[in-house]
Amino acid sequence: MTQQLKNVFETEQWGRFEFRCKGPEMMGNPFTEVRFAARFESGERMVEVDGFYDGDGEYCVRFMPDTLGKWTFETVSNRTELQGISGRLNCVEPAQGNHGPVRVDNTYHFAYADGTPYQPFGTTCYVWNHQGEHLEEQTLASLRQSPFNKIRMCVFPKHYDYNLNEPELYPFEGSLDDGWNFNTFEPAFWQHLEQRIQQLQDLGIEADLILFHPYDRWGFSRMSPETDDLYLQYAIARLSSFRNIWWSLANEFDLMREKSMSDWDRFFQIIQDRDAYQHLRSIHNWHNPEIHYRSNEHWYDHNKPWVTHVSIQHHDLNFVPEWREQYGKPIVVDECRYEGNLNHGWGNITAEAMTECFWKGMAFGGYVTHGETYVHPDNIIWWSHGGELHGQSPDRIQFLRNLMKDMPQLGATPINFKWDAAAGGIDQQFYLVYFGQSRPAFRTFNLPEGKRFEISLIDTWNMTVSQLDGEFEGDCRVDLPAVPYLALIFKKIESI
Amino acid sequence: MTQQLKNVFETEQWGRFEFRCKGPEMMGNPFTEVRFAARFESGERMVEVDGFYDGDGEYCVRFMPDTLGKWTFETVSNRTELQGISGRLNCVEPAQGNHGPVRVDNTYHFAYADGTPYQPFGTTCYVWNHQGEHLEEQTLASLRQSPFNKIRMCVFPKHYDYNLNEPELYPFEGSLDDGWNFNTFEPAFWQHLEQRIQQLQDLGIEADLILFHPYDRWGFSRMSPETDDLYLQYAIARLSSFRNIWWSLANEFDLMREKSMSDWDRFFQIIQDRDAYQHLRSIHNWHNPEIHYRSNEHWYDHNKPWVTHVSIQHHDLNFVPEWREQYGKPIVVDECRYEGNLNHGWGNITAEAMTECFWKGMAFGGYVTHGETYVHPDNIIWWSHGGELHGQSPDRIQFLRNLMKDMPQLGATPINFKWDAAAGGIDQQFYLVYFGQSRPAFRTFNLPEGKRFEISLIDTWNMTVSQLDGEFEGDCRVDLPAVPYLALIFKKIESI
Structure with missing residues (x-):
């Protein structure tokens, strides 16, 4: 994407510009003793970004321009050889499919920087990037066929049941046996991680990086x-120029007993301070404080200003409206148990239940993340390793995604659709009502006066949409097939 | 049951003795101005019970003797004609099937007065007794074929959706149009209610009278x-001599805005003071305080000494262990939504979900009450009117009841059966583990050292029991069919 001509470069908007140069021969530690950064300027704007040492004597600084036109840059360093190198960067129209990074939109929702709506349909493959070439390529192939446009994944390898293999690469120099040199990063590890993040970007998938x-x-x-x-x-320094990066400070932060709340605050602040692009930031819990209606002592306060959206582990999607109200931010339920048949309680729900989580969370104006945990002869489980998808929920999630593409952003609705249904909408215009396992034979609605609506009946499991006969207004009755997993979509009929 | 011979009578233990006499010709109100009671004595015991005016100049006092042998009695009145009439009552062995009233047993459970275990398998037909002869007899016929041994039912008629008919009888003299004379009871109403309670008793069904x-x-x-x-x-005065009476102070007490907490306290105290037999007493809520993890302001304090057991409306049976701990009393979830397809959210869960509530509540050492709400062409709905049962859960509840008959009373178990399962047992002896919608392909258990167990696999939906091959001890693995609604029963193998 980047073409060099006497330090004149061209990069598309929200693309990744990379400037590399050889540093000094040195005896010390290039990771910690050499400062290398660059200032990018365009008109009155100046953006300073940190560079990094990439091994083999090479330093690199990356930049993701967010506005079209001419930029100039100049490196900053504490070493003469790296200081004051300047150049020009022409930022051109983004290529097709490049909508920029995802931002919070309209308080509870998301959109790409170019304004295109983004509705997260996430999945979870915690350490797919630590599984070696064959399996990682298989995961990418699976993702390409999947409904997912966000993936939760870890920088570090994972040690847990079903996760006992050694990764090929480590972030630091050293080894498990001999210990780590925490002042020396392993560039090959990071280059590999970047390759995977770039491949996700090529698939249109946001990397919710843990x-x-x-x-x-x-x-x-x-x-x-x-x-x-x-x-x-x-x-x-390495990753913030990837437009598809989200920062997830932790998976299950509250299980990391060595860290205090102030550590997490500090991490958020470091990212807020150093990520020039202000990518999305969140933190993910293990405890559910309210399941025993006790205190919130283990619950991170998502109201803190550096939290851009609420990433929650919780099995009960009925809390989404409450969390929306409590935090005034997008709600992403980044773990609500996984479709599968694992021995563990969090990994053996049915495809019906997984699909129900999606519909319920989305109808309430939140977002939900998928995971899959089927027992596998070689212990390759999507939730952690990636590989192949075996479940029945992804097709249903794709069906929902297709439907939601044509829906407005859902908010709380003043219409009382009854507490057994999850419902959201745009008042007087559009309503989505999801019944889940409830299966009424009919329902009465009290629609806004003076407006006519058409109603579609959705079978969310069998993936059918059928428009109901007639128009509906005021107090009206809708007969239903009295089976689980139905939804209704109400659309106001525009007068001609 | 009662034979008269010069004021010498015979009644079986926990039977109902009734002594009637004509009162004075009077101008005033026999319900409020005439005191009529009787003192029953046996050895050093004296029990005084209130009588009542039953219309047609007749006064009645009833007594349920709880010990065998000779009793004497003498009436007490503020009218000469009713004062000081004495007699003898011989209390004989109870007939087959008469185990006495139900009491709390072993803190969290119930037993009949003769020590026979009683496990409540309740249903709900709120005003079946206000539906006229034909339907009421049909309800009794349905109950006879059902798994249920407790029924929630109201003294007063009910006004609500699907409940708009007028009853044939009212508890007071008067009418809806002309108003009620609240000082004058309508004996025919009460005689009818008593007939129905007696018929329930004949079926072995406890009347949880609201x-x-x-x-x-x-x-x-x-x-x-x-x-x-x-x-x-x-x-x-009329009803406490029925051994199958339970006093439920209210259905959804917290919707009765005119009554204060101190009113409910007073009602409890009146019953505690006047019911000579100390039948079970409870009160039933509408609000779920913890669903929004807020305060308990609408929640009656079941710790109060006059509450014998906790009657709760709640859809989430996972709270049973917490309630057991909080109150130290039997937990009866007397409404957790109903099997059916009604338009209302509380009345359209599947038979699978209703059955799941039973298994989950029971495995946690609590008890659960059934209800059924299928749309009906004549609006005859079991939940309120009785009639016929249409659902698929009663057969499964019968299956569970048959199994539980051979189980010990379940307590909390120190074994961690994982949070996706409901589990209870007797430590080192017996465990019931219910997986609900979770469907693990296998499970590992850490059974008590030095003990061997046999394990039965229960398909709670298809109603099958199969004993697993072999014996299990210590750390062991159990392979499972990975379908929802399974349970395991662990029984210690006794050494010979």
Whole structure:
């Protein structure tokens, strides 16, 4: 994407510009002792971004321009050889399919930077990027055929039931046996991670990148604060120019007993300070405080200003309206149990239940993330390793995604659709009502006065849509087939 | 049951002895101005019970002897004609099937007075007794074929959706149009109610009698405190000698805005004071305080000493262990939504879901009540009117009841059967583990050291029991068919 001509470059808007140069011969540690950054200017704007040492004597700085036109840049360093190198960057129209990074839109929703709506249909493959070439390519092929446009994945490898293999690469120099040199990153690890993030980007998939997690035998969950911070800065310098990056501070942060709330606050602040593009930031929990209606002591306060959206693990999607109200931010339920038949309680729900989570969460104006955990002869389980999808929910999630593409962003609705239904909409215009396992034989509605509606009946499991005969207004009755997993879509009929 | 010979009578233990006599010709109100009671003595025991005016100049006092042998009695009145009449009562062995009234047993459970275990398998037909002869007899015939041994039913008629008919009888003299004479009871109403309670007793069914409820167009939910108290005293005088009576102070007490917590306390105390037999007492809620993890302001404090067991409306049976711990009393979830296809959210769950509620609640050491709400051409719906059962859950509830007959009373177990399963048992001896909609392909268990167990696999939906091959001990793995609605029963193998 980048063409060089006497330090004159061209990059598409929200593309990734990369400027590399050889650094000085040195005895010290190029990761910690060499500062390398660059200032990019366009008109009155100046954006400074950190560069990083990429091994083999090479330093690199990356930049994702967000506005069209001419940019100039100049490197900043504490080494003469790397200081004051300047150049020009022409930012051109984005290529087809490049809509920029995803931002919060309309308080509870998301859109790409160019305004295109983005509705997250996430999946979970925690360490698919640690499984070696064959399986990783298979995962990408599966994702290409899937409904998913977001993936939760970890920087660090994972140690847990079904996750006992060693990865090929580690983020730091060293080994499990000999210990890690936490001041020396392993560029090959990061280059590999970047390759995978880029491949996701090519598939239109956002990488919800998990920076810390508790499932660890290598010590990456128990690094010193100085190492944590260095690691974050290096990750930001390398990765923030990928437009499809989201920062998930942790998976199940509250299981990382060594870290305090103030550590998490500090991590958020480091990212907020150093990510020039302000990619989305969230943190993901293990505890459910309200299941025993006790205190919120283990619950991160998503109201803090550096949290862009609420990433929640919870099995009960009925809380989505409450969380919306409580936080005034997009709600993404990034784990609500997984479709499968695993021995573990969080990994053996039916495809029907997984699909129900999606419909319920979405109807309430939130978003939901998929995962799959079927027992496999070689212990290759989508939730962690990627590989192939075996379940029945992805087709239904694709069906929902297709439908939602044509829906407005859903908000809370003043119409009382009764508590057994999940419902959202745009008042007086559009309503989505999902009945889940409830199966009424009929329903009465009290539609807004003076408006006529057409109603479509959706069988969310059998993936059919049928428009009901007639028009509906005021107090009206709708007969239903009295089977589970139905939804209704109400659309106002525009007067001609 | 009662034979007279010069005021010498015979009644079986926990049977109902009734002594009637004509009262004085009077101008005043025999319901309020005539005191009529009787003292029953046996050895050093003396039990005083209130009698009541039954119309046609006749006064009646009833007594349920709880110990075998000779009793004497003497009436007490403020009228000469009714004062000091004495007699003898011989209390003989109870007939087959008469186990006495149900009591709390072993903190969390129930047993009949003779020690026979009683496990409530309740159903709900709120006003079946207000539907006229034909339907009421049909209800009794349905109950006879059903798994149910407890029924929730109201004294007062019900006004609500699907409940708009007038009853044939009212508890007070008067009419809806002309108003009620709250000082004058209608004996025919009460005689009819007693007939139905007796018929339930003949079927081995406990009458969980709801004394107040909010669904009212007649004014019975908004009577004065004096009328409430008079009504309670009259009901106790008439009904407490029925051994199958349970006092449910209210259905959804918290919807009766006219009544305060102190009213409910007073009602409990009146019953505690006047019911000589101390039948079970509870109160039933509408609100679920913890669904929005807020305060308990609408939740009756079931710790109060006059509450014998906790009667709860709640859709989530996962709270049963918490309620057991909180109250230290039997937990009966007397409404967790109903099997059916009604337009209302509380009345359209599947038979699978209804059955799941039973298994889950019971596995956690609680008890659960059934209800059924299928749309019907004549609006005859089991939940309120009785009639016929149409659903698929009663057969499964019967299957569970048959199994539980051979189980010990279930308590909390220290074994961690994982949070997706409901489990209870007797430590080191017996465990019931229910997986509900979770469908693991296998499970590992950590059974108590040095004990061997046999395991039965239950398909709770298809109603099959199959014993697994072999014996199980210590850390062991159990392969499962990976379908929903399975349970396992672990029984310690006794050494020979």
